[in-house]
Amino acid sequence: MNAGAHFSFDGPIKEIRPLGEGLINDTFFVETTGDNPNYILQKKNRNIFKDIPAMMDNIHKVTTHLKEKIIRQGGDPLREALTIIPAVDNKLYYLDENGDYWAACLFIEDTLAYGYADSPELARQGGRGIGKFQAMLADMKDPLADILPGFHNMKFRFQQWDEVLKKDPAGRKSQVQKEIDWIESRREEMLALWTKVESGEMPIRVTHNDTKINNILFDKQGNVLCVIDLDTVLSSMCLNDYGDAIRSYTNAGKEDDENPDNVYIKMDIFEGYTAGYLSEAIAFLTPVEIENLAFSAKYITFEQTLRFLMDYIDGDNYYKVKDKTHNLVRTHAQYKLLQSMEENYDGMCAIVNRLVNEQKKQSVI
Numbered sequence: 250m251n252a253g254a255h256f257s258f259d260g261p262i263k264e265i266r267p268l269g270e271g272l273i274n275d276t277f278f279v280e281t282t283g284d285n286p287n288y289i290l291q292k293k294n295r296n297i298f299k300d301i302p303a304m305m306d307n308i309h310k311v312t313t314h315l316k317e318k319i320i321r322q323g324g325d326p327l328r329e330a331l332t333i334i335p336a337v338d339n340k341l342y343y344l345d346e347n348g349d350y351w352a353a354c355l356f357i358e359d360t361l362a363y364g365y366a367d368s369p370e371l372a373r374q375g376g377r378g379i380g381k382f383q384a385m386l387a388d389m390k391d392p393l394a395d396i397l398p399g400f401h402n403m404k405f406r407f408q409q410w411d412e413v414l415k416k417d418p419a420g421r422k423s424q425v426q427k428e429i430d431w432i433e434s435r436r437e438e439m440l441a442l443w444t445k446v447e448s449g450e451m452p453i454r455v456t457h458n459d460t461k462i463n464n465i466l467f468d469k470q471g472n473v474l475c476v477i478d479l480d481t482v483l484s485s486m487c488l489n490d491y492g493d494a495i496r497s498y499t500n501a502g503k504e505d506d507e508n509p510d511n512v513y514i515k516m517d518i519f520e521g522y523t524a525g526y527l528s529e530a531i532a533f534l535t536p537v538e539i540e541n542l543a544f545s546a547k548y549i550t551f552e553q554t555l556r557f558l559m560d561y562i563d564g565d566n567y568y569k570v571k572d573k574t575h576n577l578v579r580t581h582a583q584y585k586l587l588q589s590m591e592e593n594y595d596g597m598c599a600i601v602n603r604l605v606n607e608q609k610k611q612s613v614i
Contacts, residue, residue, distance in 0.1 A: 252351040253279055253290055255336050255343040260285025273297055274480070278356065287356040288334060292349050293342075298480065301350040303394035305341035308479045309333055310391045311455065318385045328357055329475050360466040360474055366498045369521030371462070371471075376525030378465045378473035379457065379494060383487050386455040387533040393455065393484050400458065400481075401489045403443040406552055407436065410559050419564035425577070431584055432555050439551055442541060446486055450537055454487045460494035488538060491526060492545030496553065498522050499546075500586050505578050509585040514593055519546075520600050527601075531608040539605055543597040547590050554583040 253265050260281040268278040268289070279288040293301050312333060316326035326332075332355040336343040343351040366372040399405030410432065414422060422429070445451040457464070458481035466475045499518045502511035523542075527534075534542075560567045561576035570576055590597070 252292070252343055252345060253277075253353075255351070256288070256290070256334050256353045257337055258285075258288055258334065258353070265290065279353070287358070288353050289356050290351060290353045292351050293480070295348070295350060298396060300394065300396055301342060301352075302340075304396045304480055305333070305352055307393045307396060307482050309341055310393065311386065311389070311479060311482050314389045314391070315382075315385055327355065331355070331475065331477060331479060357466055357475060359469060361469065361471070362466055363462050366462050366518055366522070369517045372498050372518045372521035373525035374467065374471065374473050375462045375465055375498065376494065376522035376527075377529055378476055378525075379460050379490055380526040380529030381473070382457060382476045383454060383490065384529050384533055389455050393482065396483055397458070397481060400483065401485055401549070401552065402446075403439050403548070403552065404447075406555055406559075407440065410555060413559050413563045417562065419562065421562050421564075425558065425562065425580075428558050428577075428580055428584070432551075432558065435551055439548060442488075442544065442548055445537065445541070451486050451488075451541070452535055452538065453484050455482065456485045456487055456490045457482055458485065458489060458493070460490045461497045462494075486538075486545075487530070487534075488541055488545035489549065491530075491542060492547075492549035494522060494526075495519060495546035496550045496586065502582060502585075504582060505575065506582045507578055509581055512582050512585040513589040514586065514597075516593060516596060516600075519597060520604075523601060524604050527604050527608050531605065539601070543594065543601050546597065547587060547594065550583060550587045550590060554580055554587055557583055 253262050258279065258281060260283060262279060263282045264280045265277050266280075268276045273294045275292040277290040279290050281287055293304070295301060298304050308331070312331050315330040319326045319329045333341055334353040334355060335341055336353075341352065345351065363371065366375055399409075414429070442451075446453070457476060457479070459478060464476060464478040465473060466477055468474045495514075499514045499516075499522070501513050501515050502508070506512050557568070557576050557579040561580060565573070565576055568576060568579075
């Protein structure tokens with residue numbers, strides 16, 4: 250692959266082969282000869298990421314900050330944080346003749362990755378990983394570019410929603426009035442949280458914004474090692490990371506489960522993740538963040554329900570679909586998860602409050 254020749258890899262390239270089934274970027278494993286390190290090479294999705302140079306600059310700022318912290322703590326910066334490999338011209342990316350952007354990073358050997366959290370303990374470790382990631386970046390002063398304008402901004406999402414409903418470009422609106430009512434009945438409640446961001450009551454922090462468990466690498470002993478896939482790092486409320494993780498980790502079914510009966514929140518996984526997250530994040534969270542922690546899971550799950558339904562009405566222009574009903578199936582599955590969260594919301598709040606109090610007692614001791 251020609252793109253590989255444009256990066257400053259140690260040692261000759263032996264083979265470049267596809268890796269994984271990413272929904273956004275095209276990812277490849279770069280194997281070098283002998284004892285030289287191996288690498289990850291990605292063709293970034295320029296349809297999703299409109300300013301890839303700014304995205305790579307964000308990643309560089311974040312990884313530089315993390316590595317400085319890791320070194321001071323006596324850790325291994327090559328294993329505990331991503332290492333960007335520059336192009337031969339020292340840029341953080343390579344722009345090919347087709348206008349596609351490529352980026353590379355060091356491959357971290359001897360690690361474990363998981364597709365889902367099958368136990369409260371694994372969920373706890375995942376929560377600890379994201380909590381530690383946020384905690385290490387809580388004092389970062391270098392500003393990040395807003396590479397995904399409107400991301401998790403509920404006011405922006407409703408503006409998009411209103412425009413799509415008005416245009417009804419695919420002629421599908423009349424088929425989903427029940428689903429539209431689901432969204433509209435929660436509009437005021439969901440916008441209320443975003444109002445706290447606009448007023449400054451809710452702090453803005455460095456966040457990951459894609460906190461699925463497969464974006465964390467574990468060592469062979471099952472301990473969190475490194476948070477990966479930093480394309481979406483930007484400044485937002487830290488509740489986005491927590492809420493999206495809960496949406497991902499706790500779902501008993503699939504995101505596009507065709508049987509909604511399979512979908513519900515697993516409360517033991519919720520408690521495990523929350524315990525791990527708070528063990529690291531309690532040091533920097535403010536009272537308003539703690540107060541809205543459980544609600545953020547509903548907020549993000551609602552947003553995803555809205556986005557799947559909006560894309561269906563719009564004619565399936567954003568998410569990859571396997572057929573013309575795929576986004577509607579996703580909508581129903583996400584809505585079922587939202588309903589389960591609403592039914593268990595008092596219990597979620599009680600768990601958060603108990604774990605917060607436990608963490609505060611431990612910090613005093």
